[in-house]
Amino acid sequence: MNSSAASPMPSPAPAPGHSGRAWWQAAPFAVVFVLFFLVPLALVLMVSFWDFNEYELIPAFTLRNYAAIFEGCSHRTANGDLCVTISTYLSTLKFCLLVWAITLALGFAVAYFLAFHVRSPRMQTALFVLCTVPFWTSNVIRMISWMPLLGRNGLVNQGLQGLGLTGAPVDWLLYSDFSVVLAFVHLYTMFMIVPIFNSMMRIDRSLLEAATDAGASGWQALWNVVVPLSRTGIIIGSIFVITIVMGDFVTIGVMGGQQIASVGKIIEVQTSYLQFPLAAANAVILLAVVLMIIWGLTRLVDIRKEL
Template sequence: MTDAVLPALAETPAAPAAASLTAKTRRRRALVYVQAAPMAFVFAAFFLVPLLLTLIVSFWEYNEYEIIPSFTVQNYVDVFDGCLNVADPCTTVRTYLSTLKFCALTWAFTLLIGFTVAYFVAFHVRSATMQMALFLVCTIPFWTSNVIRMISWIPLLGRNGLVNDSLLGLGLIDRPIEGLLYSDFAVVLAFVHLNTVFMIVPIFNSMARIDRSLIEAAYDAGASGWQTLWHVVVPLTKPGIAIGSIFVITLVMGDFVTVGVMGGQQIASVGKVIQVQMSALQLPAAAANAVVLLGAVMLMIVAMTRLIDLRKEL
């Protein structure tokens, strides 16, 4: 009898303790949900709901006079009309190729500039105050709007701009260079100017977390500067490179203001097509193009996250 009672008495105090622990766990979970609720509401109201409405409108019919809320897939058929002909790409394919060209060039230049600037600030500037001052210099252009920063290039790159006048005055050219403004060069230049900081900041954050003893160990092992950079710094900076790449690619893919201003309204891009359709009140067609663009951007982001596991690296 005594042997049977002792285990029961031993387990009795544990039951209230377990119940109390479970209650505390539930309260903590409830508190977490309460804390996350405002941000979840904002996310749903300003992202999920508009995205759902865009998806719904993309399946509506429209004509020259009205939008008809009836289901149709014709808008998506129009987007991909003629795209199966490889010899003669359709308008959508040519537009995406043009946008991807700008995206690739902008990504390459911003990565080169961003990595160089971040490396200098992280490894060659010792003072934290000086690092903050240099970051402030990088963010000063953001004190003005994107349009003003783009327009500031026109007096420099125009036919009678400062660059052409200087080259003519030095005798290096006989007539003004036409391709400086309202060209692919001008669009890429503006994109790099506007988006480089989005590459600098995440790369610098990754470099700031690198243990400096790893750099010293590489030098002690006989590695050269380039070997240390390629085999130590670059692998440890991959999360920052991936995050910066996501920022730059998403911004360039959906941009239409930069292409319109710096391209002289003559260069096609996906964002520009959507903007023109919205101006013509072809909202279902614009919504279908926006959904396709979102899918393309998401595929690019998924591809980058497959190459680098951001959750593991961060």
């Protein structure tokens, strides 16, 4: 046998200038990424180590801001309560977990209906656009629209009293944890629907037919076929919802009546009092917590491989 015939063919050399063209094509995106992502993050990190007083920022390295944030967290108070920082993070994580669970249930149900029960592509598009209608107005307007419904003299309380279910207005419907979670779900469920729907549309329908032929019930096919193949969309939607809720302060401020603390609200208050280094330190800690949550979610599925 001719040895030259068995040897592998040499791979073609890259065309001259091809590598250079690729770098030039990526350069605008790299510049945007550096200017609008890396540089702001670097500035926030730098300012978090600055000192400050009532009148000015002092560009001198100090750990005072981080020490102030965790002051008193090494032990419980006399009443047995946790420090302000830990209590605030636990409150924020509570809202984050509740909103994530509700939006996941609603988003999965809506996406499943659109992907598997709506046969017409036109009807799918129409219903999908219908889901985006709330996004045609600002978040603040959508939050304010709940107040005439949930207030003490709102339609919900009037209906409950008219039906004889309550003898007095229900106070916890507005300016409470309930109203905050309700507003979050109203605002951000769409961020869960879109990626899950996109993942479900990629599922081969013959897999469901094979599961049915094998004797699987509808719930078994859903749990063993649809859910595993939709995990990429679930993880992406979870990242969207969690990152938005963790840093949100407008929704909690409006729907909580300025009575509920969150990490984003603390940063907003510190900024309004010109305590920029302290706010930057809080922002860095919040970013670290969010990144750890995202890292944990991405361990469940390799998003880059699945997309």
